[in-house]
Amino acid sequence: MPVTLFIKKFLFLIPLIALVLCEKTRFDNYVLYKVLVENDQHYRILVDLKNNNFKYDIWNDHISLGRYVDIMSSPEDKAELEKLFQKYELKYEIANENIQEVIDKENAIIKTYTRSNIRSMEWNAYYTLDHIYGWLDDVAAAYPNVASIVIAGKSYEGRDIKGLKISHGPGRRVIFIESGIHAREWISMTSACYVINELLISNNTQAHAAAQDYDWYIFPVTNPDGYVYSHEQNRLWRKSRRPIGNNFGVDLNRNWNSNWLVVGASTNPQSLTYAGPGPFSEPETRALSNFIRSIGDKIDLYLSVHSFGQYLLVPFGNSTGAYANYYDAVNIGRRAMGALAVRYGTLYQTGNIAEVLYLATGGSDEWVKEHVRVPLVYCVELRDRGLNGFLLPEDEILPNNQEYMDGVLELIYQAERFGYMNSGSRIHISMFILLITFFISFL
Ligand SMILES: [Zn+2]
Structure with a gap:
């Protein structure tokens, strides 16, 4: 048989192969357990499970005594997990018996943004990378004197970090x-x-004033390859997408050059917290850190935003000396989280060493604090406390964002009160007063 005829004969297989290769990861009958951490032994067992057992997906980044840990298991592996719970007397509840059902429901709130209509973005929905980036471009075009696009660099697959x-x-x-x-x-x-x-x-006057007073750099998607993959292939993907042997991706929040691989990260590429082959081994963290460093001396407040757990975490909770403003940072943070709670009663825990026990190093917050010496650095873990986890439903998206904005504005207000931030306009006013006083003294 001639080669061309042979190829033609099997041409019909190509779309089938593509279908198989592109099929989304499904989570049919995957179970989500909520497990209570009642004592030190429980804590150690769960941390060990997170770091060394790749069969289960522990959704929490921060494991604390007295709080629940969310563990997702495939239907095949759940009997073994329940046996472990029984052996160590870990109390558990089943939060969800079929994760795929929640993912299917969520698909209905992935919306399409209509270009050139920035007000059409909906705040009880999720958007793909293209739509978020399209919206950013349109916002910059709509406010040409105030807003501009900044590109920190490219991801492994060549996408902009915009x-x-x-x-x-x-x-x-x-x-x-x-x-x-x-x-x-x-x-x-x-x-x-x-x-x-x-x-x-919006018509939020307090927010508009904050926009006037400071320069804002906001990067909504700092792991664009992973985000695209989470939409197209695997909703519960966490890492980047660089191939590492037979595995894919690095935990980009364990790859920063600050206490790299000291605690709470893994050397195994199979792990969800794989820290990469070396500090700043990944194009995303290299690009972002270079960009941050380029404006580092101007940054007063840095927020690294994650979900979930409802925490406001301050780096170096166990350190004094060079990080002597730790108690100020916690104080400012607690007040801000008080303001966050006013709207819907949502409670955030502001982290210190006594409250948040599971430490993780190599994160952006630590690097920004240690190497760029930004005075106020926080890692925010948004809603919820684990009922829905990463799959936060439609009716919680806008409330989460509203209260978070309340918290951000209060952070700024409190930081100013504590003498940490000096807004641009207020600097101008104080300079003006200084000049007037100077001239009056000559009269
Ligand atoms: Zn995170």
Whole structure:
């Protein structure tokens, strides 16, 4: 048989092969357990499970005594897991018996953004990378004197790491928001877009004042390859997408060059917290850190935004000396989380060493604090506390974003009160007063 005829004969197989290769990962009958951490032994067992057993997906980044841990198991592996719970007397409940059902439901709220209509973005929905980036471009075009697109660099698969800069003029201090470094934490991407909306498009006067007072750099999706993959292939994908042997991806929030691989990260590429072959081994963390460093001396407040757990975490909780403003940072954070709770009663825990026991190093927050020496650095874990986890439903998206914005504005207010931030406009006013006093003294 001639080669061309042979190829033609099997041409029909190509779409079938493509279908098989592109089929989304399904989570039919995957079970989500909520397990209570009652004592030190429970804590050690769960941390060991997270770091060394790749059969199960432990959704929490922070394991604390007295709190629940969410563990997802395939139907095949759940009997073994329940046996472990029984052996160590771990109390558990089943939060969900079929994760795929929740994912199917969520598909209905993945919306399409209509280009050139920035107000049409909906705040009880999720959007793909293309739609988020299209919206950012349109916001920059709609506010050409104030907003501009900034590109920190490219991802492994060649996508832009795109952010928006908001600036009402030179001389202002910087607030930096980095979201979406973990692909499956979709609420963190929408929260960043919501902040942009409040600063520029909404009629939130307090937010508009904050936009006037500071330069804002907001990156909604700092792991674009992972985010695309979480939409197209595997909703619960966390890492980047660089191939490492037979595995894919690095936990980009364990890859920063600050206490790299010291605790809470893995050397095994199979692990969800694989820290990469070396610090800053990944193009995404290299690009972002270089960009942050380039404006580092101007940054007063840095937020690394994740989900879930409802935490506001301050790096270096166990350290004094060089990080002597730790107690101020916690104080400012607690007050801000008080303001966050006003709207819907949502409680956040502001982290210190006594409360948040599971440490993880190599994150962006630690690097920004240690190497860029930004005075106020927080890692935010948005809603919820584990009932829906990464699959935050439609009716919680907008409330989450509203209360988060309340918290951000209060963070700024409290930081100013504690003397940590000096807004641009207020610097101008104080300079003006200084000049007047100077001239009066000569009269
Ligand atoms: Zn995260």
